[in-house]
Amino acid sequence: xxxxxxxxxxxxxxxxxxxxxxxxxxxxxxxxxIIRFIFLFFLLFFIFQRTQFLKGYSFSQAALFYLVFNLIxxxxxxxxxxxxxxRYLVTTGGLDMVLLKPYHPFLRILLGGVDLLDLILIVPYLxxxxxxxxxxxxxxxxxxxxxxLFLNAIWIATSFHIIVLALGILTTEVDHTILIYRDMTSLGxxxxxxxxxxxxxxxxxxxxxxxxxxxxxxxxxxxxxLPFTGLAFVLSSSICFxxxxxxxxxxxKYQSWGG
Amino acid sequence: xxxxxxxxSITIKEFFSYRLNFVLWRLRMVLGTLVTVFLWxxxxxxxxxxxxxxxxQMLSYILFSSLITTLVSSTxxxxxxxxxxxxxxxxxxxxxxxVFSYYAALDVGDKCMNIFFGxxxxxxxxxxxxxxxxxxQAILLCLFFLxxxxxxxxxxxxxxxxxxxxxxxFFVSGTYFPLDLLPEPxxxxxxxxxxxxxxxxxxxxxVGGAQAPxxxxxxxxxxxxxGGTYFAARLIWKKGITEFSFWGK
Numbered sequence: 001x002x003x004x005x006x007x008x009x010x011x012x013x014x015x016x017x018x019x020x021x022x023x024x025x026x027x028x029x030x031x032x033x034i035i036r037f038i039f040l041f042f043l044l045f046f047i048f049q050r051t052q053f054l055k056g057y058s059f060s061q062a063a064l065f066y067l068v069f070n071l072i073x074x075x076x077x078x079x080x081x082x083x084x085x086x087r088y089l090v091t092t093g094g095l096d097m098v099l100l101k102p103y104h105p106f107l108r109i110l111l112g113g114v115d116l117l118d119l120i121l122i123v124p125y126l127x128x129x130x131x132x133x134x135x136x137x138x139x140x141x142x143x144x145x146x147x148x149l150f151l152n153a154i155w156i157a158t159s160f161h162i163i164v165l166a167l168g169i170l171t172t173e174v175d176h177t178i179l180i181y182r183d184m185t186s187l188g189x190x191x192x193x194x195x196x197x198x199x200x201x202x203x204x205x206x207x208x209x210x211x212x213x214x215x216x217x218x219x220x221x222x223x224x225x226l227p228f229t230g231l232a233f234v235l236s237s238s239i240c241f242x243x244x245x246x247x248x249x250x251x252x253k254y255q256s257w258g259g
Numbered sequence: 260x261x262x263x264x265x266x267x268s269i270t271i272k273e274f275f276s277y278r279l280n281f282v283l284w285r286l287r288m289v290l291g292t293l294v295t296v297f298l299w300x301x302x303x304x305x306x307x308x309x310x311x312x313x314x315x316q317m318l319s320y321i322l323f324s325s326l327i328t329t330l331v332s333s334t335x336x337x338x339x340x341x342x343x344x345x346x347x348x349x350x351x352x353x354x355x356x357x358v359f360s361y362y363a364a365l366d367v368g369d370k371c372m373n374i375f376f377g378x379x380x381x382x383x384x385x386x387x388x389x390x391x392x393x394x395x396q397a398i399l400l401c402l403f404f405l406x407x408x409x410x411x412x413x414x415x416x417x418x419x420x421x422x423x424x425x426x427x428x429f430f431v432s433g434t435y436f437p438l439d440l441l442p443e444p445x446x447x448x449x450x451x452x453x454x455x456x457x458x459x460x461x462x463x464x465x466v467g468g469a470q471a472p473x474x475x476x477x478x479x480x481x482x483x484x485x486g487g488t489y490f491a492a493r494l495i496w497k498k499g500i501t502e503f504s505f506w507g508k
Contacts, residue, residue: 031423035426051306054301054302055301199297
């Protein structure tokens with residue numbers, strides 16, 4: 001375990017050194033992310049200037065959905081940025097070198113590229129989330145369930161990224177797969193109640209975007225029943241099991257593409 | 260002309276060679292549109308108007324705007340930056356066709372494919388989710404602004420500035436809501452920038468027709484920005500190419 005942490009920090013240090021090489025790029029990308037955050041927040045604010053509730057949620061509740069979405073999305077990008085570069089490893093044959101190393105490949109291909117840009121953004125998102133949550137009446141039990149469901153969301157995000165890696169080996173289409181994952185999770189930017197059936201059920205039970213992005217906030221504002229809280233953990237366990245199974249299948253099928 | 264037709268044809272064939280790639284790309288676009296459509300459907304739940312817009316007008320605006328975005332923003336110029344960085348731009352510079360003509364031909368192919376599938380998706384969303392639409396109006400005028408938007412968007416760039424540029428463009432060009440819902444002074448200032456002429460004005464005209472008092476000002480601004488951005492792109496390209504030295508892999 002200690003060895004894994006040492007390797008993780010070593011990879012993170014290398015990733016930070018690589019990212020900090022292109023300073024202009026860092027500033028512009030960071031600016032782009034901040035602008036996107038501000039503009040979407042403005043969209044919410046703009047809507048609530050002319051309407052009181054959005055599917056039964058007040059402005060502060062809808063803002064909390066948006067902030068928690070940003071927190072989960074950004075945290076998973078900080079941890080799993082290396083997945084975005086996985087296709088290159090597969091198509092050049094570089095994955096062979098990773099698989100031959102005496103450590104678990106996930107340390108390199110899943111967690112090996114901590115993202116400096118998103119790491120910077122986590123802090124303001126966290127502060128804003130705490131401020132928004134503070135304005136909502138909640139209980140210690142609800143906060144505890146929120147934290148559990150938040151961790152559950154990161155667990156689901158991990159499983160999704162493992163699925164993307166496996167699909168990367170099986171199809172070499174990882175660029176689009178990861179971006180589709182991002183687009184699907186972005187449905188959780190607003191409360192999932194805004195979506196009509198069958199979209200809502202599909203993104204709750206088949207691809208659990210709602211469980212990831214909406215359930216933690218629903219629990220915090222007291223709008224999530226106990227059976228659905230239990231269901232969240234069942235779904236995340238099932239996805240994790242499926243993801244690891246798919247990864248095993250992908251490794252069995254892998255036959256060094258590069259040259 | 261013959262070479263441009265060949266390039267157009269190759270672009271179309273390329274899409275059919277990488278079918279999964281294209282299908283996944285379109286799926287991403289549909290998901291993006293669905294978020295905005297459902298958000299506005301929820302806003303209009305138990306509400307008949309939002310500002311000057313009725314439910315039908317707003318949803319029509321969002322869907323027309325998404326279709327126009329597909330047409331305007333689909334471009335192949337994004338690969339130019341990578342070509343400069345890895346040195347493969349040399350192959351392009353040695354070809355007996357200008358870079359602008361080369362990418363114009365690729366872009367026409369790209370836009371044809373994207374708009375074809377964009378229309379299918381548009382119809383699919385309308386039928387599947389029973390989205391009420393208003394009949395498109397002033398189509399010729401819309402086409403005028405649309406033609407301006409094509410050239411305005413056509414700027415070779417690199418990833419980080421492009422990301423920043425895209426973020427700004429998507430918000431201040433009215434992808435998420437009609438810009439005329441903003442306070443009047445902000446709206447008037449935005450009309451002086453090139454952004455509303457990309458998606459907002461064509462979609463707004465289709466939904467509500469032309470706004471007569473501002474029409475002449477808008478047409479002059481659109482022409483100015485069309486010419487301005489086109490000549491700026493040519494000038495920057497000319498300057499860049501004189502300073503270019505091969506330093507790729």
